[in-house]
């Protein structure tokens with residue numbers, strides 16, 4: 001069976017790695033540099049080893065391409081492309097549309113089309129299916145299904161095999177074929193009654209996290225005003241064996257999912273005339289954390305950051321990954337610069353960001369820790385500046401939330 005996976009990023013390459021054990025996988029990506037690297041056996045995604053990639057390439061199980069024509073003849077096409085927000089923070093389906101164009105124009109046989117990209121309820125039924133039919137001139141009767149991705153890059157305990165997978169087809173045949181496809185490499189498949197339920201469940205999972213992160217971020221500001229430790233208070237609450245889940249305060253939410261997906265949900269809710277109050281407010285609280293942190297650092301440093309050298313430590317959106325999408329470090333740096341600070345950043349995992357290289361972890365007036373990768377030495381961070389502010393809860397000796 002030939003499977004084409006559109007998009008070879010965090011989701012698409014991870015799925016390719018698992019599916020490649022059972023199917024012939026074609027990884028289609030519009031980025032020539034990524035495709036060239038993949039065909040040389042160089043993985044750019046944590047959790048997909050270059051040594052494995054080299055083996056699959058050698059065994060002829062996997063190949064990457066930028067040529068849309070190669071998709072023809074696929075039995076299954078999986079769409080795993082970005083679903084970001086526009087500049088005015090509205091759902092941006094341009095990548096999905098481009099993927100539909102590729103599939104519609106190049107696939108010359110009936111196939112099962114599965115969407116794994118995160119989007120609002122109704123995307124597969126009202127957007128992807130009509131778009132592909134439009135681009136193909138309605139030549140083929142494809143089957144359509146959704147199976148939202150739950151991968152958490154860099155995570156060791158849960159992966160494609162042991163994370164239950166939701167799915168639903170537009171027809172019973174599409175559902176059955178989707179189940180067959182994933183059952184080879186996923187232990188638990190959960191069918192729901194419609195694609196809209198699966199799409200909505202994925203958005204709710206991430207909204208749940210966004211709202212709870214906002215709640216704990218607001219709570220950290222309250223405990224600070226009360227003069228008590230937020231971490232000790234959370235640990236105390238966490239001794240309750242039911243009805244509580246511990247979230248950790250931070251500089252905000254980052255990554256492609258948590259800051260973005262709830263807005264897809266809010267947009268659809270508001271279109272239907274239902275206010276998405278929690279989602280909008282949670283987003284604001286999380287975005288405002290960067291200002292709160294810089295306010296605290298400024299107050300601790302004589303009320304002015306003018307001319308002070310500030311090192312932002314860890315600019316990836318979470319530990320042990322190189323992903324900087326929607327990172328809270330960006331807003332923290334903006335606030336610092338707007339107050340006259342001379343800002344540099346250190347992150348050896350990210351390496352280069354916005355054309356700037358990672359600076360040494362030393363020699364600043366002030367260090368602010370946004371993300372702490374496991375291998376970074378805590379003592380080195382503490383020695384990098386006379387004043388260190390920690391937003392991660394991993395440096396108890398530092399000032400912090």
Ligand SMILES: NC(=O)c1ccc[n+]([C@@H]2O[C@H](COP(=O)([O-])OP(=O)(O)OC[C@H]3O[C@@H](n4cnc5c(N)ncnc54)[C@H](O)[C@@H]3O)[C@@H](O)[C@H]2O)c1
Nearest residue numbers: 007008009010011029030031080081083098099117118149
């Ligand atoms: N990263 C995660 O942890 C995660 C988890 C669950 C769900 N998701 C969702 O999965 C989807 C993909 O996210 P990702 O993290 O893999 O993104 P990514 O940016 O890592 O990868 C997307 C890839 O798609 C390629 N691409 C863009 N447009 C294309 C097109 N028209 N044709 C072919 N390739 C194209 C890009 O070059 C890139 O390599 C998003 O909807 C995201 O919300 C991501």
